[in-house]
């Protein structure tokens with residue numbers, strides 16, 4: 654039995670009555686990713702020790718606890734449970750729009766060979782249920798790039814369209830990045846988490862509007878995460894995880910603005926070739942990772958005093974203020990009294 658990312662599982666069959674036999678696979682011991690294509694064959698050892706096997710057969714390990722509606726275009730096959738076809742059409746459009754967005758950052762990203770299967774669950778809880786069958790952690794959306802499939806949760810209601818525009822391009826970007834790294838002969842899993850998630854967050858068609866303020870607040874309070882800490886994983890707690898997404902998107906956008914699409918493609922290539930997170934930046938741009946991070950912070954937030962320092966400096970500033978007030982007062986008076994004064 655071969656499933657998911659190529660693991661092969663062996664086992665003995667049990668003979669049943671009526672020339673039937675069965676093989677039971679324990680998903681608790683060895684989980685399968687949802688919607689994986691499972692390839693299987695039976696081997697036979699005869700009494701004279703010669704061996705033979707059947708031809709490969711396959712089936713999809715689908716979540717068939719309920720029926721799925723289906724609609725597709727060249728990019729995606731939308732599978733959804735509830736809602737009218739107009740809802741699915743919006744999902745198709747979000748995918749097309751997402752690819753446009755992806756190509757503004759990485760122009761060499763191309764349409765996949767076969768449509769990516771997108772499963773829209775009506776709640777995050779149902780995605781978790783589907784994923785818990787395969788012992789994944791908590792998520793609202795999930796991509797299995799090597800299976801060319803994506804799971805998202807879009808609850809019905811007023812926020813539906815926004816969630817659709819956010820989650821579908823985001824999860825698809827992971828699939829497109831995987832296919833892109835395969836095409837250039839690289840390793841998708843070698844991409845730093847901040848770059849992979851940064852790019853996926855940047856192609857969201859309805860970005861989280863809380864991100865800019867979150868970044869400014871954390872920068873002012875000295876609470877930004879070090880970018881180097883986001884090379885291999887994101888924090889598991891929701892609050893720093895959200896900040897990690899916001900920072901990764903902003904940092905990746907900064908790279909795009911300063912080094913262009915060619916710079917970003919070069920960086921992806923270097924990482925996919927296997928260069929380590931901090932070395933990759935040096936190789937691509939000729940500056941250290943720490944320098945790039947500092948430039949991003951300076952360019953984005955300006956030269957702001959750290960909160961610890963500004964607190965200590967407060968009495969000083971008051972004193973300065975008193976001294977400065979006098980000349981300002983004089984200047985203001987002069988401006989008022991000067992007949993040739995100009996604004």
Ligand SMILES: [Zn+2]
Pocket residue numbers: 823824827850853
């Ligand atoms: Zn993601």
